[in-house]
Amino acid sequence: xxxxxxxxxxxxxxxxxxxxxxxxxxxxxxxxxxxxxxxxxxxxxxxxxxxxxxxxxxxxxxxxxxxxxxxxxxxxxxxxxxxxxxxxxxxxxxxxxxxxxxxxxxxxxxxxxxxxxxxxxxxxxxxxxxxxxxxxxxxxxxxxxxxxxxxxxxxxxxxxxxxxxxxxxxxxxxxxxxxxxxxxxxxxxxxxxxxxxxxxxxxxxxxxxxxxxxxxxxxxxxxxxxxxxxxxxxxxxxxxxxxxxxxxxxxxxxxxxxxxxxxxxxxxxxxxxxxxxxxxxxxxxxxxxxxxxxxxxxxxxxxxxxxxxxxxxxxxxxxxxxxxxxxxxxxxxxxxxxxxxxxxxxxxxxxxxxxxxxxxxxxxxxxxxxxxxxxxxxxxxx
Amino acid sequence: xxxxxxxxxxxxxxxxxxxxxxxxxxxxxxxxxxxxxxxxxxxxxxxxxxxxxxxxxxxxxxxxxxxxxxxxxxxxxxxxxxxxxxxxxxxxxxxxxxxxxxxxxxxxxxxxxxxxxxxxxxxxxxxxxxxxxxxxxxxxxxxxxxxxxxxxxxxxxxxxxxxxxxxxxxxxxxxxxxxxxxxxxxxxxxxxxxxxxxxxxxxxxxxxxxxxxxxxxxxxxxxxxxxxxxxxxxxxxxxxxxxxxxxxxxxxxxxxxxxxxxxxxxxxxxxxxxxxxxxxxxxxxxxxxxxxxxxxxxxxxxxxxxxxxx
Numbered sequence: 001x002x003x004x005x006x007x008x009x010x011x012x013x014x015x016x017x018x019x020x021x022x023x024x025x026x027x028x029x030x031x032x033x034x035x036x037x038x039x040x041x042x043x044x045x046x047x048x049x050x051x052x053x054x055x056x057x058x059x060x061x062x063x064x065x066x067x068x069x070x071x072x073x074x075x076x077x078x079x080x081x082x083x084x085x086x087x088x089x090x091x092x093x094x095x096x097x098x099x100x101x102x103x104x105x106x107x108x109x110x111x112x113x114x115x116x117x118x119x120x121x122x123x124x125x126x127x128x129x130x131x132x133x134x135x136x137x138x139x140x141x142x143x144x145x146x147x148x149x150x151x152x153x154x155x156x157x158x159x160x161x162x163x164x165x166x167x168x169x170x171x172x173x174x175x176x177x178x179x180x181x182x183x184x185x186x187x188x189x190x191x192x193x194x195x196x197x198x199x200x201x202x203x204x205x206x207x208x209x210x211x212x213x214x215x216x217x218x219x220x221x222x223x224x225x226x227x228x229x230x231x232x233x234x235x236x237x238x239x240x241x242x243x244x245x246x247x248x249x250x251x252x253x254x255x256x257x258x259x260x261x262x263x264x265x266x267x268x269x270x271x272x273x274x275x276x277x278x279x280x281x282x283x284x285x286x287x288x289x290x291x292x293x294x295x296x297x298x299x300x301x302x303x304x305x306x307x308x309x310x311x312x313x314x315x316x317x318x319x320x321x322x323x324x325x326x327x328x329x330x331x332x333x334x335x336x337x338x339x340x341x342x343x344x345x346x347x348x349x350x351x352x353x354x355x356x357x358x359x360x361x362x363x364x365x366x367x368x369x370x371x372x373x374x375x376x377x378x379x380x381x382x
Numbered sequence: 383x384x385x386x387x388x389x390x391x392x393x394x395x396x397x398x399x400x401x402x403x404x405x406x407x408x409x410x411x412x413x414x415x416x417x418x419x420x421x422x423x424x425x426x427x428x429x430x431x432x433x434x435x436x437x438x439x440x441x442x443x444x445x446x447x448x449x450x451x452x453x454x455x456x457x458x459x460x461x462x463x464x465x466x467x468x469x470x471x472x473x474x475x476x477x478x479x480x481x482x483x484x485x486x487x488x489x490x491x492x493x494x495x496x497x498x499x500x501x502x503x504x505x506x507x508x509x510x511x512x513x514x515x516x517x518x519x520x521x522x523x524x525x526x527x528x529x530x531x532x533x534x535x536x537x538x539x540x541x542x543x544x545x546x547x548x549x550x551x552x553x554x555x556x557x558x559x560x561x562x563x564x565x566x567x568x569x570x571x572x573x574x575x576x577x578x579x580x581x582x583x584x585x586x587x588x589x590x591x592x593x594x595x596x597x598x599x600x601x602x603x604x605x606x607x608x609x610x611x612x613x614x615x616x617x618x619x620x621x622x623x624x625x626x627x628x629x630x631x632x633x634x635x636x637x638x639x640x641x642x643x644x645x646x647x648x649x650x651x652x653x654x655x656x657x658x659x660x661x662x663x664x665x666x667x668x669x670x671x672x673x674x675x676x677x678x679x680x681x682x683x684x685x686x687x688x689x690x691x692x
Contacts, residue, residue: 225397227667229626230660233648234408314525321527322629322645337527341634344531345539355528362523370519 037299040375047371054364057357061184064177068162072174073329079169082150082161084349094162096151097126100346103141110144124153163353166339175331176354182243182332183313183361189247190254190312191305197251198258199294199301205259206266207289213263224256228315232324241324246316254312258304265297299376306369310362317358333358387676394668399450401664405657406449410442458658463650469658473640479549480632480639483558484624491563492570492620496613499574500606506579514571521568526623527630530561534634547636558635562627566620573616577609611682614674621670625663 031039041047065072085096100118104110107130115122125146132143151157163172205216231252235245269275270293278288317334319325326332333354340350433439437448452459458469502514537557538546544556581587582605590600628641636642640659647655 221393222397222400225394225664225668225671226401227622227625227664230401230664233656233660234404238408238411310523317525318527318626318630321525322633323649334525334527337531341531344535348535351531351535355531359524359528362525363519366519366523 033299037375041371044371044374046367047375050364050367050371053360054368057180057361057364058184061177061180064180065174068160068171068173070161070171070174072170072178072331074170075329076165076169078154079156079159079161079165080167081343081347082154082156082159082165082169083347084162084164084172084353085151085160086162087160096149096160097147098150098347100146100148101131101143102146103137103139103143105141107142107144110142111146114144114146118148120148120150120153124149164347164349166350167343170329172336172350172353175336176333176357179331179333179336179354180357180361182326182330183316183358185243186246186250186316187309187313187365190250190308193251193254194258194305194308195301196255198255199262199297201255202259202262202264203266203289203293203297206263207270207285207293209267209270217263220256220259223253226253228253232319236324240327242327242330243325246319246325250312250315254308258301258308261300261304262297265300266293269293269296303369303373303376306365306372310365310369313358313361313365333361383679387672390672390675394672397668398661398664402450402453402661403446405660406446409653409657410445453661458661459654461647461652461655463647463652463655469654472643472655473658473662476638476640476643478639479637480628480641483555483562483631483637483639484628486555486559487562487627488566488620488624490559491566492613494563495567495570496574496610498567498571500578500601500609502571503575503578503582504601511575514575518568518571518575521564522572524564526561526565526627527634529564530558530631530634533557533561547634549635549637554635558631558637561634562624562631565623565627569616569620569623570613573613574609577612578605581605581609611678614678614681617674618671622667625667 081098083096083098084094086094100114102110102114102117104113107128111125111128114120115125126149127147129145129147130142131145134140134142137143151159161171161173163176166172166175201216201220205213228249232245232249235249239245239248275288275292278292283291316325317332317337320332320334321338323338326335328335336354337351337358340347340354344351430439437445440448449459456470458473460466461469461472464472498514498517502511505511534546534557537543545554546557548554587600587604590604595604625641628639629645630641631637632639632642633645640662643655644659646652647659
C-alpha cells in the first residue's frame with residue numbers, strides 16, 4: 001500500500017465479498033452449445049471466407065441467368081466462339097479480342113494463313129506479334145500471334161457476352177450459372193437424403209439393436225460393397241442418363257456413411273445413465289429417440305452432412321464429365337468442362353470459367369465443413 | 383481371424399452375385415438385340431443363326447445360369463463393338479497402363495502426402511502448417527479433371543515441358559500421374575497430420591523426451607512408426623478415388639487403359655464391356671477394402687476384427 005491509499009479514511013472502504021450468494025451468481029449470460037459453436041465458427045476466418053464465397057455463388061446461380069437476356073439453350077452458330085467481353089473491364093483482358101497462334105514460312109504468310117484458316121478479314125486484326133523466328137522454332141516456321149477483334153469480325157459489335165460463347169454460340173455466362181444450379185441441387189438433395197434416410201436408418205438400427213440391428217447392418221454391408229459408379233450405370237441402363245438417374249443413385253447409396261456414424265453414436269449413447277434415468281421415468285422409445293438421442297448426435301449429423309455436399313457435387317460433375325450425367329442442351333459444370341476440352345487450346349476461357357466456379361464451390365464447402373467440425377466438436381480440433 | 387476373413391469373403395461373394403444378377407436382368411430388359419447396331423443388314427435367317435450361336439433363344443433362366451457359370455470361369459461375354467472380342471481379353475489388354483498409372487500415383491502421392499503431413503505436424507501452427515493445410519484443402523476440393531485440364535494447358539501446351547497426351551514412354555506418364563496423385567496426396571497429408579499430432583502429444587513421447595532421446599530419434603523411431611499405421615485405413619477411399627480418377631484422367635490424356643475403354647464403351651453403348659468393366663471395378667473395390675481391413679488387424683493387434691468388447 002502506498003502512502004496515498006493509507007491516507008484514505010477507513011469508512012470510505014466497502015467490503016465486496018460480504019454476501020456469499022453473490023459468488024454463485026453468473027456474471028455473464030449463459031452460452032448454449034450452439035451459441036458457443038457459432039462464436040467459435042465466426043472466429044474462424046477461413047470458414048467465414050468459405051461461407052462468403054458460397055453465399056456469393058448461390059446468389060449468382062439464382063440471379064446470374066436473369067441478369068442478361070440470353071438463353072442457355074439457344075444456339076446461334078454465327079456467334080460461336082466469341083471471347084469474353086465486359087464493358088468497363090477491358091483492362092482485365094475481357095475486351096472481346098482473341099489471340100490466335102499461326103505458323104507460316106514468312107511473317108506475312110503466317111498471318112495470311114491465319115486469316116484464311118479462321119476466316120477473318122484483315123481489317124479486324126488489331127495486333128500481330130512474332131513469337132518465334134524459323135531459327136527459334138522447332139519446325140523451321142515463323143510462329144505469329146494474331147490479336148483479332150472477334151466481335152467486330154463476326155458483326156456483333158453491340159453484343160456483350162460476359163463469359164464468351166461456346167462452339168454453338170450459346171452464352172457461357174448463362175450456361176455456367178445454370179450448371180451451378182444443378183450442382184447446388186445435387187448437393188442439397190444429397191444432404192436431405194443423408195438426413196432423412198441415413199439418420200433414421202442409423203438411429204433405428206443402433207437404438208433397437210439385437211436382431212433388427214444385425215439384419216439392417218447386413219443390408220448396409222452388402223450395399224456399401226457396391227461402388228456408386230456401378231449403381232449409376234445400372235440406373236442408366238433402365239432410365240435415361242440425366243438428373244433422375246443420378247438422384248436415384250444417390251438415394252440408394254448416399255446415406256450409408258451417415259447411417260453407420262449415427263448408429264455408432266446411438267449405440268454409445270444409449271448405454272449411458274441419462275437414458276436409463278429417462279426410461280425409468282417411463283419415457284417412450286419415441287421420446288428417448290427424439291428428445292435425448294437425436295439432439296446428442298446432432299452435431300455429428302451436421303458435420304457429416306456438410307462433408308456429404310461437396311462429395312455429391314463432385315460425383316455429379318464427374319458423371320457429367322464422362323457423359324453419364326446431364327445430357328445436352330442442359331449444362332452442368334462437369335459437362336461444360338468436358339466440352340471445353342475439345343478446343344481449350346485456342347479458347348482457354350471455355351475451360352477456365354467453369355473450372356474456377358466449380359473449384360470455388362468445392363473449396364468453399366470443404367472449408368466451411370472443416371470450420372463447422374472444429375466449432376461443433378472442439379475435441380476433434382487440432 | 384480365419385473365421386472373420388471367411389465371413390468377409392462370403393459377403394464379398396454375395397455382393398458380387400447381387401451386382402451380376404442385377405446387371406443381367408437389366409440387360410435383358412433393354413429393347414432390341416445385340417445385333418441391331420449392324421444396321422438391319424441381316425436377314426431373318428442370319429439373325430436366327432446368330433441368336434442360336436450366342437444362346438439368345440434359350441429361356442431366360444438358362445441364359446442366366448450360363449451367364450453366372452461363365453462369369454465364375456472368367457468369361458464376361460463378347461463385345462458388340464470390337465469385332466466380337468471377348469470382354470475379358472479387352473480388359474486384360476488394357477490393364478497395364480492403368481495399373482502403372484495407378485501405382486505411380488498412389489506411391490508418389492502417398493509418400494509426398496506423408497512428408498507434407500509430418501512437416502505440418504512438426505511445425506504445428508506455423509506458416510508451414512497453414513501452407514500445407516491450404517495445399518491439402520485444394521487437393522481435396524478441386525476435381526481431378528479440372529487439375530488435369532490446367533496441367534495440360536500450362537505444363538503441356540503453353541510451356542511445352544511434357545507431352546500432352548498418348549502413352550509412349552515414361553515421360554508421357556508425368557502429367558497423368560501428377561493429375562491423379564493430387565487427391566491421395568491431400569488425403570494422406572491431412573490424415574498424417576492428425577495422427578502425428580495425436581502421437582506427439584502422447585505419454586510415451588513425453589517419456590522418451592524425458593529420458594533424453596534426441597528430437598530426430600523421437601520423430602522417426604517413436605512418432606512416425608505409430609502415426610503411419612492408421613494411414614492404411616485411407617487406402618480404401620484412395621483406391622476408389624484412383625478408380626474414378628483413371629476414368630477421367632485416361633480419357634483426358636488418351637492413355638490406353640481400362641478407364642479410357644470404359645468411357646468409350648459408355649458412349650458407344652457397348653453393354654457387355656460396360657458390365658464386364660463394372661464387375662471388374664467392383665471386385666477390385668471390394669478386394670481392396672477386405673485387404674485393408676485384414677492388413678490393419680495384422681499390423682495393429684489392438685484392433686480386434688472379430689468384434690469383441692471394446
